[in-house]
Amino acid sequence: MAHFQKKRGKTTPAISTASLPDIIFMLLFFFMVTTVLRTATLKIQVITPTATELTKLVKKSLVNYIYIGYPLKPYQKELGTKPRIQLGDKIADLRDIPLFLEQHKAKVPEKLHPRITTSLRVHKDVTMGIVYDVKTALRKANQLKVNYSAKKKAENQ
Amino acid sequence: MARRSTREKLSQEINAGSMADIAFLLLIFFLVTTTIAEDKGVLVKLPPWVEEEQPEQIIKERNVLTVLINAQNQLLVEGEEMDIDDLREAVKLFIKNPDNDPNKAEKPTKAIVSLQNDRGTKYEIYLQVYNELKAAYRELWEEEAMRLFGKPYDALNKDQQRKVRNNFPLVISEADPTEFGEE
Incomplete structure (x- = not known):
């Protein structure tokens, strides 16, 4: 037994690490491509509800986000505790929605305008009043493709 | 000139041993900052905004499935209280109307929610x-796709999907909300 082991130990070559950088670079590029560096910092809490009939939003550049939720603890002094709307990084009003939509539209090529989707990320406990107001604002701004953001519901019901 | 040539000679062999470390560093940075983008949701098409009141279309009462949700989050379907879990079946039954119930839709194409x-x-x-x-319609489309083409809805091509959808058009009309309970 001892004899065998000795022999094998001697013949095992060192593993070449020359290809290690290549492997790591491959991984690196994968993550670089999939990374979205900056997402809006939310001043409000948004826990989206669950649903089953979900559509994936593929083209990120064609999506703008409207958040509705309760202000987080550190901001409650200035914002109160009632549900608020956030557009991008800023807490906003209903009046700001058309401008926000226009600003996003300006970044998108003309022919893709009909495919712009607004993703409504709404906290599940918010009442429909404010959601309806936002929907009305969107309709007035002729932004009719809307996505109610939701998480996948677990299969067992 | 002589000096330059020696420099060139030296620079010909860059030590690539630290390459992996650098790559690792970058890799870890991107690993940490990555949030694999994922946004899913219920896609809805809103009706366009019109200033003046539209003339009311005359739709037969039996073709309209009225679903009301009140401020206490209770569900009222066709005047009767209902659990959300039962809604899907009720909608399917209303649209298909297999027994020709005079209170349910005449034809699936005429049904409106x-x-x-x-x-x-x-x-x-x-x-919810x-x-x-949406799920009720989705199930109807699935059944119709099976009946017409013998394939699940997702496996059909665009034209076939449209045909299936035209047999069971999804019409959800949303009325302005009532204003009894506001936060």
């Missing part, structure tokens, strides 16, 4: 109801 909520309705409940309505 009218959805109204209160300003005090919880968003979560609203979305909307989801159930």
Whole structure:
């Protein structure tokens, strides 16, 4: 037994690490491509509800986000505790929605305008009043493709 | 010139041993900052905004499935209280109307779902109801796809999908919310 082991130990070559950088670079590029560096910092809490009939939003550049939720603890002094709307990084009003939509539209090529989707990320406990107001604002701004953001519901019901 | 040539000679062999470390560093940075983008949701097409009141279309009462959600998040379907879990079956039954019930839709193509909520309705409940309505239609499309083409809906091409959808058109009309319970 001892004899065998000795022999094998001697013949095992060192593993070449020359290809290690290549492997790591491959991984690196994968993550670089999939990374979205900056997402809006939310001043409000948004826990989206669950649903089953979900559509994936593929083209990120064609999506703008409207958040509705309760202000987080550190901001409650200035914002109160009632549900608020956030557009991008800023807490906003209903009046700001058309401008926000226009600003996003300006970044998108003309022919893709009909495919712009607004993703409504709404906290599940918010009442429909404010959601309806936002929907009305969107309709007035002729932004009719809307996505109610939701998480996948677990299969067992 | 002589000096330059020696420098060139030296620079010909860059030590690539630290390359992996550098790459690792970058890799870890991107690993940490990555949030694999994922946004899913219930896709809805809103009706366009019109300033003046539209002339009311005359639709037979039996073709309209009225779904109401009040500020206490209770569901009222065709005047009767209902659990959200039962909504899907009720909608399917209403649209297909297999027994020719005079209170249910004449034809699937004529059926309309009218959805109204209160300003005090919880968003979560609203979305659940909307989801159930969509799911009911989705199941109808699935059945129709099987019947017409013998394939699941997702396996059909665009034209076939349209044909299936035209047999069971998804019409959800949303009325302005009532204003009994606002936060």
